[in-house]
Amino acid sequence: MRRSLVAALWTLPFAFAAAGAGASDFRSLAEPAILYDAPSKQGKPLFVIQRHTPVETVVNIDRWVKVREPAGSLLWLERRQLSEKRTLIVTAPRAEIRQKPDAASPLAFEAIKDVVLELADKPADGWVKVKHRDGTAGFIRINQVWGL
Structure with a gap:
């Protein structure tokens, strides 16, 4: 049991990396958006990013998306604020x-x-x-x- 647990824990980061490989894509903002430090409105609001700004989507969780903004920071915003427009x-x-x-x-x-x-x-x-x-x-x- 211990050996299989160690093997599972060892492969876990690689599974996430494989799942994320090629999964990121670019979108723009449909409206000005508040970027948060966590995927929740209870998270700390950090700053507002302008409409049409491109962002790279990195992780999708329910109604929230972790994005990389043009300066390189990884932050969260609500999925509804994203546009398909590039x-x-x-x-x-x-x-x-x-x-x-x-x-x-x-x-x-x-x-x-x-x-x-x-x-x-x-x-x-x-x-x-x-x-x-x-x-x-x-x-x-x-x-x-x-x-x-």
């Missing part, structure tokens, strides 16, 4: 969004750090097509955004 957040101090996925292509627009852009297409060859809330679209290098 957004990205600019991480570079100043990003050039090009008309085509080519550094020599004409500039479509520029965005500064923390601007949220809508994901318009899948990334390819180091670029991703994005759309600004004003409707302007273009291509940004994937190393200049977070949320993919």
Whole structure:
């Protein structure tokens, strides 16, 4: 019995790791959301995150989701606050969004750090097509955004 208990305890972390592998995905917030330190309204509210901000879902528990927010913190929010809409957040101090996925292509627009852009297409060859809330679209290098 002791040997099987030790074996079960030894494999438990690996089972959770395997269950979580590939399970995380990115969403955006449908509304401003309070982020908590625990999956409950009795948890400590830490800060509010703005509508459309991308988050990475890490764990789902009933009505709560543990997310990684753009600064890297792991916190909890209510599942109902998530949207299926995909957004990205600019991480570079100043990003050039090009008309085509080519550094020599004409500039479509520029965005500064923390601007949220809508994901318009899948990334390819180091670029991703994005759309600004004003409707302007273009291509940004994937190393200049977070949320993919």
